[in-house]
Amino acid sequence: NAGVTQTPKFRVLKTGQSMTLLCAQDMNHEYMYWYRQDPGMGLRLIHYSVGEGTTAKGEVPDGYNVSRLKKQNFLLGLESAAPSQTSVYFCASSYDWDEQYFGPGTRLTVT
């Protein structure tokens, strides 16, 4: 039982490049989330999903897209990376609007 896993753990991008972060959970949770954590800012919700095939915007969705084609996976895409997207990205999942289980995080640097 791996819980929530994130791929990759680290990534360096040049401005304008694109990439996809993968989140996978094996707890059969309906709800999945993507957050970013910046120094002194706490976590901010980017997008979330309440079930397979659904997505919704969080507090800071601009510059990101997401997809939930399978219940266990939630993908976060950056189409044209900017230095302002340098951050630590956390994925989380939950059974309902309750306790969230977090992945280990992905550290992304955009130069």
Added chain:
Amino acid sequence: AQKITQTQPGMFVQEKEAVTLDCTYDTSDQSYGLFWYKQPSSGEMIFLIYQGSYDEQNATEGRYSLNFQKARKSANLVISASQLGDSAMYFCAMREGDRQFYFGTGTSLTVIP
């Protein structure tokens, strides 16, 4: 306006003593949830405790309790009998309705032997 406010950037507590971490929230929703998470230096986020807006009793989980004062819009975390392993960042968070989550900026707790 900030949805979650944590006014204590850093706190120190003696081992075995109790400590209170402050959290105030701002919402006009009647239905909301309040959470506390711990983030050790290793970086993972660990769920500690949850309080629903309709829950009349304060939530407790082992050494953690949530002091919920609805009229004051506060949801303070109380850690009893602090241990060295409690040294970490602590984040207060709010689920607003069924659509958004907000986290505070965190409080860094250091437990002194």
